[in-house]
Amino acid sequence: MDESIIIGLVRNIAILLTFSMLYDYFWSRNENKNILYSKLISGVVLGGIGIVLILTPWHFVQGVFFDTRSVMLSIAGLFFGPVPTITAMLISGIYRFYIGGAGAMMGIAVVLTSGSAGLLWRHFRPGWRKTNPGIELAAMGFLVHMVMLGCTIFLPDEVRWQTFENIALPAIIIYPVATVLLGKLMLNQAENWENRKALNISEERWHFALEGAGDGVWDWNPKTNEVFFSKQWKRMLGYEDHEIENKLEEWEKRVFPEDKEMTYEILNRHIRGETPVYISEHRMLCKDGTYKWILDRGKIMSFDYDGKPLRFIGTHTDISERKETQENISKMNEELEQKVFERTNELSTKNNDLERINRLFVGRELRMVELKKQIKTLEEKLEKLM
Numbered sequence: 001m002d003e004s005i006i007i008g009l010v011r012n013i014a015i016l017l018t019f020s021m022l023y024d025y026f027w028s029r030n031e032n033k034n035i036l037y038s039k040l041i042s043g044v045v046l047g048g049i050g051i052v053l054i055l056t057p058w059h060f061v062q063g064v065f066f067d068t069r070s071v072m073l074s075i076a077g078l079f080f081g082p083v084p085t086i087t088a089m090l091i092s093g094i095y096r097f098y099i100g101g102a103g104a105m106m107g108i109a110v111v112l113t114s115g116s117a118g119l120l121w122r123h124f125r126p127g128w129r130k131t132n133p134g135i136e137l138a139a140m141g142f143l144v145h146m147v148m149l150g151c152t153i154f155l156p157d158e159v160r161w162q163t164f165e166n167i168a169l170p171a172i173i174i175y176p177v178a179t180v181l182l183g184k185l186m187l188n189q190a191e192n193w194e195n196r197k198a199l200n201i202s203e204e205r206w207h208f209a210l211e212g213a214g215d216g217v218w219d220w221n222p223k224t225n226e227v228f229f230s231k232q233w234k235r236m237l238g239y240e241d242h243e244i245e246n247k248l249e250e251w252e253k254r255v256f257p258e259d260k261e262m263t264y265e266i267l268n269r270h271i272r273g274e275t276p277v278y279i280s281e282h283r284m285l286c287k288d289g290t291y292k293w294i295l296d297r298g299k300i301m302s303f304d305y306d307g308k309p310l311r312f313i314g315t316h317t318d319i320s321e322r323k324e325t326q327e328n329i330s331k332m333n334e335e336l337e338q339k340v341f342e343r344t345n346e347l348s349t350k351n352n353d354l355e356r357i358n359r360l361f362v363g364r365e366l367r368m369v370e371l372k373k374q375i376k377t378l379e380e381k382l383e384k385l386m
Helices: 004-028 036-054 068-078 080-097 103-123 131-153 157-212 231-236 248-252 257-271 320-385
Strands: 059-061 065-068 216-221 226-229 278-285 291-301 309-318
Touching: 036 068, 036 080, 036 226, 068 103, 068 131, 068 157, 080 103, 103 131, 131 157, 131 320, 216 231, 226 248, 231 309, 257 278, 257 291, 278 309, 291 320
Parallel strands: none
Antiparallel strands: 059 065, 216 226, 216 309, 278 291, 291 309
16 A cells, blocks of 8 residues: 555545544534524534545645545434535535546545435434444444545546555555544443433432432542532632532531531541541531531542542531530530429428438327326326225
8 A cells, every 4th residue: 555545544534534523523512403594504613624634645646635524424414314424515515526537526525425424324324322323333434435425426547546556455445444433432431421411410419309309419539629608608618609610628617617627537447448428517607607506528539540439428507506505505415403302302302301300200209198198197006905
């Protein structure tokens, strides 16, 4: 294979990577991609990439050159659909006609057949992603470039066979492989974006669920000390969203000084892996200068390769009312215990008095009984004397 073909292919592959980035950032993430103007803009951009590919070809003879526009257009038809692909085909075809040369007719034919093949594959094989996408891409790439070889019929007789010989091997091997690699790259990008989107939706749901229940949410990166504080987290302390930055210092400086050492000890125990979750009850300074009792709960969700925390997620719950109720109950219990103690002392004192009185009465009764006995004895003695 001619060295110029290799150099041309490398340049074209670099351009195709730009094409895949377009799909990732402009198309798969575009929520308005089904609107006509968005499709037309995509088509214009695709057509621009087609022109760039045409401008970086490898030559055989004057007016006959090749590039990877066939790969780009077939993949565009498969992934982007009719409007963007047809727009790109028109732009690329018109530009190829404008350049002219001996290979103009073949170039235009390759543009039309490549884009059409991608669109037809998309239409007649709608479930191609779910079966075996690698085989599907390889089969489409092989078909597209067999047709491209057939398009050499549009070349002048004197260069047709020489051109066929030069592009036969790339068309059979390199072009289909490039089609598979580009298609797989775009599939991975689409899958990654869908996963990120699903993750964002999932996080939005649990954020909504927690904040709907009145809990604030925090998401801390211990490596950078960046912390996401939810609106409810800030609102709980009386702040607007813009009044607290995403820094750990925002939390640190609001923890009640006397609670800080205890809170850090609980936090570090979880970071060291000594506890399954982090749970702390401490006071937090509010914007109005008062303090609120906060139930702070969290868990490390991921670690880096060195085993250090990478993501720490948790919630803030206002438990001031509960703490106030507990304090009131504790105060009432203390008051009740004090009253019980005082009443017990009072009863004990009265009981002692009663016992003392009782002893007096009992002693008196005993003396009376003894006195009666003595009187009776005297009476008996008097009767005997008389």
